[in-house]
Amino acid sequence: xxxxxxxxxxxxxxxxxxxxxxxxxxxxxxxxxxxxxxxxxxxxxxxxxxxxxxxxxxxxxxxxxxxxxxxxxxxxxxxxxxxxxxxxxxxxxxxxxxxxxxxxxxxxxxxxxxxxxxxxxxxxxxxxxxxxxxxxxxxxxxxxxxxxxxxxxxxxx
Amino acid sequence: xxxxxxxxxxxxxxxxxxxxxxxxxxxxxxxxxxxxxxxxxxxxxxxxxxxxxxxxxxxxxxxxxxxxxxxxxxxxxxxxxxxxxxxxxxxxxxxxxxxxxxxxxxxxxxxxxxxxxxxxxxxxxxxxxxxxxxxxxxxxxxxxxxxxxxxxxxxxxxxxxxxxxxxxxxxxxxxxxxxxxxxxxxxxxxxxxxxxxxxxxxxxxxxxxxxxxxxxxxxxxxxxxxxxxxxxxxxxxxxxxxxxxxxxxx
Numbered sequence: 197x198x199x200x201x202x203x204x205x206x207x208x209x210x211x212x213x214x215x216x217x218x219x220x221x222x223x224x225x226x227x228x229x230x231x232x233x234x235x236x237x238x239x240x241x242x243x244x245x246x247x248x249x250x251x252x253x254x255x256x257x258x259x260x261x262x263x264x265x266x267x268x269x270x271x272x273x274x275x276x277x278x279x280x281x282x283x284x285x286x287x288x289x290x291x292x293x294x295x296x297x298x299x300x301x302x303x304x305x306x307x308x309x310x311x312x313x314x315x316x317x318x319x320x321x322x323x324x325x326x327x328x329x330x331x332x333x334x335x336x337x338x339x340x341x342x343x344x345x346x347x348x349x350x351x352x353x
Numbered sequence: 354x355x356x357x358x359x360x361x362x363x364x365x366x367x368x369x370x371x372x373x374x375x376x377x378x379x380x381x382x383x384x385x386x387x388x389x390x391x392x393x394x395x396x397x398x399x400x401x402x403x404x405x406x407x408x409x410x411x412x413x414x415x416x417x418x419x420x421x422x423x424x425x426x427x428x429x430x431x432x433x434x435x436x437x438x439x440x441x442x443x444x445x446x447x448x449x450x451x452x453x454x455x456x457x458x459x460x461x462x463x464x465x466x467x468x469x470x471x472x473x474x475x476x477x478x479x480x481x482x483x484x485x486x487x488x489x490x491x492x493x494x495x496x497x498x499x500x501x502x503x504x505x506x507x508x509x510x511x512x513x514x515x516x517x518x519x520x521x522x523x524x525x526x527x528x529x530x531x532x533x534x535x536x537x538x539x540x541x542x543x544x545x546x547x548x549x550x551x552x553x554x555x556x557x558x559x560x561x562x563x564x565x566x567x568x569x570x571x572x573x574x575x576x577x578x579x580x581x582x583x584x585x586x587x588x589x590x591x592x593x594x595x596x597x598x599x600x601x602x603x
Contacts, residue, residue: 203436207435207518211519218523222526229534230535231477231534231537234535289474290473291473314473316472316474317472318472321539323400323550
């Protein structure tokens with residue numbers, strides 16, 4: 197092998213090695229790489245209990261309740277399969293509205309309601325029409341907003 | 354083909370070629386940016402949800418794209434420099450780094466300014482897209498710091514080329530972060546399956562901005578490579594002859 201080919205091989209193997217190492221690391225920390233947990237997973241009990249975490253989904257139409265004269269509010273969040281109640285006190289981002297994707301940071305309360313300390317609005321990649329988070333796309337037909345065939349109903353443990 | 358390749362790799366030849374190239378890149382680039390900025394700010398309609406705030410994409414998207422593009426120049430320059438021992442390729446990497454860092458910074462800042470009113474946060478630790486783009490900025494800083502910490506140019510070239518190649522994996526992560534993991538950052542708009550998810554009146558100014566930014570990046574890169582080549586070849590005869598010639602290095 198010529199020296200140039202040896203160098204080519206060395207560079208190629210080095211890049212490949214780093215890529216494999218990075219891939220394995222990211223795979224091992226997959227759960228931590230996720231910015232938020234799907235609602236279905238929360239309902240199924242698959243969420244970190246010891247610490248705060250984020251949930252992501254759509255705000256259910258007609259579910260937003262505000263308290264008169266206060267910043268307290270509650271709403272329901274869905275991934276088109278499971279729904280979860282969320283309580284929050286504070287200022288909401290401009291894009292927060294019913295039917296819109298949101299990410300809430302907080303922890304599960306004892307009563308099965310998610311107590312949020314921070315609400316973020318999630319914007320989609322469409323610069324015309326509304327977006328459904330990627331987890332939703334699996335369960336929902338984009339055009340009809342109905343459950344796709346073969347999608348199971350919300351499973352509770 | 355190889356003859357052309359070797360000629361391109363010759364510093365004096367490239368030094369002159371780059372000078373010819375710069376106006377051909379810069380002038381159309383600036384014209385496209387002028388059109389894109391005007392059409393993006395005044396002609397394109399408001400977004401149905403974001404209102405006028407969406408217009409920051411006309412700077413954000415080209416910057417973010419070039420932050421990765423410049424890195425690929427750096428990495429490929431490093432690889433070619435290491436494998437073929439081509440000094441000019443290392444010069445390309447050295448020249449690309451500060452431009453890439455500037456675009457990365459611009460992408461982060463414009464994204465943050467947009468994120469405050471839209472998401473409701475300037476910055477979210479833990480978001481894969483945001484975090485990997487910040488790591489990209491640190492890779493640029495590391496590359497530049499490593500280069501300037503080694504006096505011997507040949508050694509600096511080798512060490513920084515290895516660093517650039519190791520960091521390539523992060524560019525892949527930046528690109529796919531919104532597909533692999535759940536993320537606050539929205540997914541791909543332009544390269545989405547089934548065509549860009551954007552109205553044509555918004556899309557054309559954006560494409561003009563992307564092409565314009567790319568051409569201006571090319572002009573800046575050509576200019577920085579010239580400076581880099583001149584510095585590296587400062588003790589050679591062609592540089593001395595060029596400076597002493599009647600044209601004085603034009």
